[in-house]
Amino acid sequence: MIQINSTKYTFSGHETFQCKGLWLKKGFDFVKAEKSFNDESAVIELGVGKNMVSSIRYWMKAFYILDYEGNITDNGEFVFGEKGVDPFLEDVNTLWLLHYWLVSTRYATLYYELFAKYHKDKLNFTKENVFNYIKRESDDKKFKGFLFNENTVNKDIATLLKMYVTPEGKNVDDYSALLLGLNLIKKIEKDKYEFNTKTRADIHPLIFLYAIIDVADGSHVVEYDRLLFLSRVFCLTQSEMIDFFQKIHMIYPNVSYDNAAGEQLFTINEDLTKSQVLEKYYSQK
Numbered sequence: 562m563i564q565i566n567s568t569k570y571t572f573s574g575h576e577t578f579q580c581k582g583l584w585l586k587k588g589f590d591f592v593k594a595e596k597s598f599n600d601e602s603a604v605i606e607l608g609v610g611k612n613m614v615s616s617i618r619y620w621m622k623a624f625y626i627l628d629y630e631g632n633i634t635d636n637g638e639f640v641f642g643e644k645g646v647d648p649f650l651e652d653v654n655t656l657w658l659l660h661y662w663l664v665s666t667r668y669a670t671l672y673y674e675l676f677a678k679y680h681k682d683k684l685n686f687t688k689e690n691v692f693n694y695i696k697r698e699s700d701d702k703k704f705k706g707f708l709f710n711e712n713t714v715n716k717d718i719a720t721l722l723k724m725y726v727t728p729e730g731k732n733v734d735d736y737s738a739l740l741l742g743l744n745l746i747k748k749i750e751k752d753k754y755e756f757n758t759k760t761r762a763d764i765h766p767l768i769f770l771y772a773i774i775d776v777a778d779g780s781h782v783v784e785y786d787r788l789l790f791l792s793r794v795f796c797l798t799q800s801e802m803i804d805f806f807q808k809i810h811m812i813y814p815n816v817s818y819d820n821a822a823g824e825q826l827f828t829i830n831e832d833l834t835k836s837q838v839l840e841k842y843y844s845q846k
Contacts, residue, residue, distance in 0.1 A: 570670045570704040572695075572717040574619035576612040579723040579738040585626055585659075586648055588617045589641040592633055623669040625662040636662060639839065646843040653742055654768045654842065657795070660740055661772050664794050670707075671717050674698070676756075680793040685755045691718050722746065726754065745796050758796050766808040767842040769795065770816070773809075773827065774835045783827040812841075 587607060591598075596606055598618040604611055621627040626637035640655060641648045647655040667673045671691075679686070679694055692714055699709040725746040728735035747757040769791070776787040792802045806818035806827065815830040 570707040571668060572670055572707070572710075573713050574615070575623075575669075575717075575720050576616040576619075577716050577720055578613055578616040579720055580616075580620040580624070580740075581737040582650065582739055584617050584620060584739070585624060586641050586650070588621045589626055589633065589637055591617075592621070592627065592631070593642075619669075623663055623666065623672075624659050625666045625668070629668075646839075650739070652846065653762050654765045656740055656743055657762070657764050657768050658771070658839075660743060660745070661768075661775075661794060663740075665772075665775070670704070671695070671714075671721055675721065676794050677790055680756055680796075681789075685749070685753060687752050687754070688715070688718050688722070689752075722754070756793075756796050758798050758801070761796050764795060764797075764805075765842060766805050766812060767838050769805050770809050770813070771835050771838045771842075774829065774833060774838060777829065781829045783829070785825045785827070788827055 591603070591607060596603065598614055600606075603614045607614055607617060609617070618627075618631075621637075622629065622631075625634055626641070628634050638645070640646060640650075640658070650656060650659075663669060664672050664676050674695065675691060679691065683690070692711075695714050695718075696709065698704060699707065723735070724738045724740050725743065726748050727741060727744070729748075742762060744757055744761045747755050747760075749755050772791050772794070773783055773788065776791060777783045788802065789799075791797075792799060797805070803818065803820075810817050813831070813833065816828070816833070817830070818827045819825070
């Protein structure tokens with residue numbers, strides 16, 4: 562499972578800018594041209610302000626398009642490279658992939674904490690709820706090396722919501738957030754939000770299988786807790802998740818789910834890689 566930043570906790574770096582639709586492609590091409598985000602010319606090359614240059618570099622790492630050292634990853638090449646499958650992010654399932662990478666890399670700590678952990682016990686939340694949760698976790702020394710700062714955490718929460726929640730105003734720029742189309746978080750009343758299992762965007766079974774193989778980490782039997790982790794990340798109910806297992810079995814008969822005798826087992830009875838699954842999905846488009 563990808564975790565490029567599982568021991569370092571980050572609640573800043575985006576400069577309060579949500580990742581915008583073409584930023585990852587723009588940043589990818591910039592790095593492929595062997596240019597540096599630190600160069601003064603980056604502002605001109607990328608066509609954005611200085612703070613946005615820093616933000617693009619941050620989001621490139623958060624989505625695992627760049628690794629921690631700033632090198633382009635296989636994921637980045639797969640999506641945005643010369644033979645990239647969806648460089649302009651026109652397929653909603655590519656957005657699901659990016660969302661999964663964003664949460665699972667943990668580079669942007671809040672995204673993992675909210676979807677993978679906080680979501681375990683809560684379906685609704687306010688900004689204050691999330692702030693208090695991060696404060697408690699920090700007080701309990703869960704974020705080693707992170708010096709809690711109220712202003713920083715509040716800005717991080719606000720930026721996350723801009724990434725996922727459909728804006729209410731008429732400012733066009735507010736609608737530029739990369740992951741809005743997933744409809745994963747819904748505002749239900751003033752400063753109250755919910756993880757949206759009802760009208761979120763559809764996920765293809767092969768994208769879900771990709772994530773299962775990732776969390777399986779080489780094992781042919783996937784622990785149910787790991788599957789529940791994915792249900793939270795993708796905002797699936799348990800019944801929806803089981804429906805996905807059946808759809809996956811129709812595609813790969815050697816991949817199965819069994820709930821006999823009170824034991825819930827997801828089994829991959831063939832040598833199936835994440836790359837093979839993604840190639841199968843994108844080859845049929």
